[in-house]
Amino acid sequence: MKQDLRQALKERTLTGDGAMGTYLYHLGLPVGISYEELNITQPDVIADVHRRYYDAGARLIETNTYTANREKLSKFGLELDVAAINRAGVELARKAVGADAYVVGAVGSIRSGRRRVVINAQLEDDFREQMEALLEAGADGLLLETFYEHDELLAALRVARSLTNLPVICQFVTEDSGVTRDGIALDTAFAQLASEGADVVGFNCHSGPNGILRALEKLTPIPNVPFSVYPNAGLPKLVDGQYTYSAPPEYFASMSGRFAALGARIIGGCCGTTPEHIAAIAQALAGGAAAAPVQSPAAGTAAQHAEPDRAPAADAEQTAEIVQQPCVCGGEHDDELSLVELVKRRHTVIVEFDSPRGLSVEKFMKGSETLRDAGVDAISMADNSLAQTRMSNVSTGYLVKEKLGVRPLVHIACRDRNSIGMQSHLMGLHALDIDHVLAITGDPARVGDLPGASSVYDMTSFDLIRMTKQLNGGLAFSGKQLKEKAKFVVGSAFDPNVKYLEKAVQRMEKKIEAGADYFMTQPVYDPAIVEKLYTMTRHISAPIFIGIMPLISGRNAEYLHNEVPGIRITEAARSRMAGLEGEEGRRAGVEIAKELIDEVIRYFNGIYLMTPMMFSEMTAELTKYVWEKTGAKTITSCP
Missing domain, CATH: 3.20.20.330 (Homocysteine-binding-like domain)
Incomplete structure (x- = not known):
């Protein structure tokens, strides 16, 4: 029995x-x-x-x-x-x-x-x-x-x-x-x-x-x-x-x-x-x-297993001088150039720092200030990443721009808006002079904190790119004249951690045909992928910002590797992180990220750092490391 x-x-x-x-x-x-x-x-x-x-x-x-x-x-x-x-x-x-x-x-x-x-x-x-x-x-x-x-x-x-x-x-x-x-x-x-x-x-x-x-x-x-x-x-x-x-x-x-x-x-x-x-x-x-x-x-x-509120600050002797020098030949300054123009002249750093999940912006603004002081070229804000409800990145983007003087780069997910809401959203960004955007599909609503919400997907990321560029031509999605032209610089996501990279590159080419100006990749943890991607995209003129996200613990590495689509962490990196927690784990994660930066700057000018768990000091330290390795933050050649 x-x-x-x-x-x-x-x-x-x-x-x-x-x-x-x-x-x-x-x-x-x-x-x-x-x-x-x-x-x-x-x-x-x-x-x-x-x-x-x-x-x-x-x-x-x-x-x-x-x-x-x-x-x-x-x-x-x-x-x-x-x-x-x-x-x-x-x-x-x-x-x-x-x-x-x-x-x-x-x-x-x-x-x-x-x-x-x-x-x-x-x-x-x-x-x-x-x-x-x-x-x-x-x-x-x-x-x-x-x-x-x-x-x-x-x-x-x-x-x-x-x-x-x-x-x-x-x-x-x-x-x-x-x-x-x-x-x-x-x-x-x-x-x-x-x-x-x-x-x-x-x-x-x-x-x-x-x-x-x-x-x-x-x-x-x-x-x-x-x-x-x-x-x-x-x-x-x-x-x-x-x-x-x-x-x-x-x-x-x-x-x-x-x-x-x-x-x-x-x-x-x-x-x-x-x-x-x-x-x-x-x-x-x-x-x-x-x-x-x-x-x-x-x-x-x-x-x-708990993570403290703050990550260790960068060592003082590692801090590079951040200099905004004028272009002596009378050309534009950094803030007058789009990221696409800037990255063609020197190494350029975008740092992702997500909007708050609550109503207070204090921690977000303090972290953004830390990133500004490190010399980032833009702060990128996701659009309710992983379908987790956050404060509007339009609002936080505006605060970063007006209060800190940092260029905002906002993600726009197809998940949350139909074509009416999407055009309205873009028109509002134009009015606020926020012109750098990243067009993405967006994680399904059912994985987030409001799984009863609907995933709209009224359009694909290809459609969003085309329609945003249509606004640049002064035309509404309906074809009506708008009396003014927008000036959006439109980015698109790229996943290099796929089995068939050739097909991913072909998809990239189609996005360029749709109007994509630049690309931002998923985090990369394998140096070999960086070199392979460079070899396979040398014919592509659109800049590519290579994603690097520092690990914070051994468990964090296993979670990202096994549960998050589009992220693959090498066995070597996971072995180095195994068993590490707290400050020790974050320090090891920063060191691995620096090694990846060393490889990336050999092949690409674009670096896209993703801040884990609001630890802005980690990506600030990595930003300063980029400037140490590549020279002070200045335009190295005049137009």
Whole structure:
């Protein structure tokens, strides 16, 4: 007879299964349909997915019922099929896997992080209808997953407890804030869920392994209530209209032991994970990543991974003199030249420093002042990078320009605006005399802190480049005359960390045809790529600013390498950073970045430094290093 699930969780860590929706998408099923309806219309497909996860080593299997509630199914005209779809979900999973696997009924959030008016009474009715069907079909327990608000998860748990004494697992979506979407501290939320009868508490979706690990480290374990974790396979990237995930199975294997050591008794995967990821987790747990006792962490466990507010300042003897000399032949000064003109004359440094996530600009302005004093040629501000809501870069760009006298370079993401809003946005930039922009696609909204938001993508980055250049001709997107011409200098992103660099260069050429004036690359950590890129782009006249982002710790290096699309860090660099944290980690990261700068300035005049975690002193030090290596910041030749 199969061991009781609660007892099993006291004795060992169970391997959960992986994604259903994204895996079905990976297998070629179309978007825009109800994947839960497939329990009835294509049961063999769903059963096959369950079987693949079981064969990979999963012993806690979720039913394909995540959105099988009345509210969500009504979008497909299936509101009368709630019971049938949920019962079929349990029966399919049960038949597809071995007798040693636990089948838990998956129940997802109804509000899904959206600020929709769904009153609690309606929520409770919908949850009850779904849960009754799952329990009647013989589920071994319930998994309440992907909840953003404590209020909604608590309501779902109370319904579950009114219906059954079987195990209930409660999982929030985790974000960096340490609180739920309705403002409850996670420690407080988990404690209340435990007091109301939750058997397991944890996290799933939205974050990759590193983000969930950080969240676990900040929690105080609850006696006799283990954790569950189901990370995404890193951040999704939109490539040719399809989403891809970058975190490899071996990375999940390496993180499994850390999860288990922090009290995780269920470890599976969410969006982007596959049977290969689950097999890696199962093998890692079988190989010794045993469950640790559920207890309070030793003093300093979280603190030893925390980063202080400030990075070490540059050594005084390393500070180069920054000189703004006049051009003796009567030509333009630096601030009168565009970055495209400037980079053709001397080495030029752009530093990315993101707008604040809160309402205070004090830290941002202080960091920008530090960068100005280091002699940066422009401060670049992302447009809600990684779909994390930040203060408008138009506002911060204007502050940098007017209060500090530094050229702003603002990114413009296609994700957030339709063509009407995009033209309005650009017209406003023109009025503020902010003329350097970077046209990008933008990370999907669902990876950010407001996953219920829509990704617009009314246009591609190619369209945005063309339309911005059209404003330079005095024409609106509609073709109407604007009585004045804009003067935008339009940049575009370039990823050199791809398998087929030749194709990426061809895409670069097409962007030049569309009107791109310059390019800014993803961070590069391999010196060999710098030389290869130089060789392959010598025929291209548009300047290229090579991206360099200093690492801040060993964990930071692993996160970037495994979870962030477009970033690949060499094994040598990761080995140098391994185990380093705090000031020691940042110092090593700066040294690696300096070595990369040495290579970049041999081939390119454009350097694009990205400030990690608001540590402006790090990129200020690297900016000064550029001037030390290339000479004082002056125009070295007259026009």
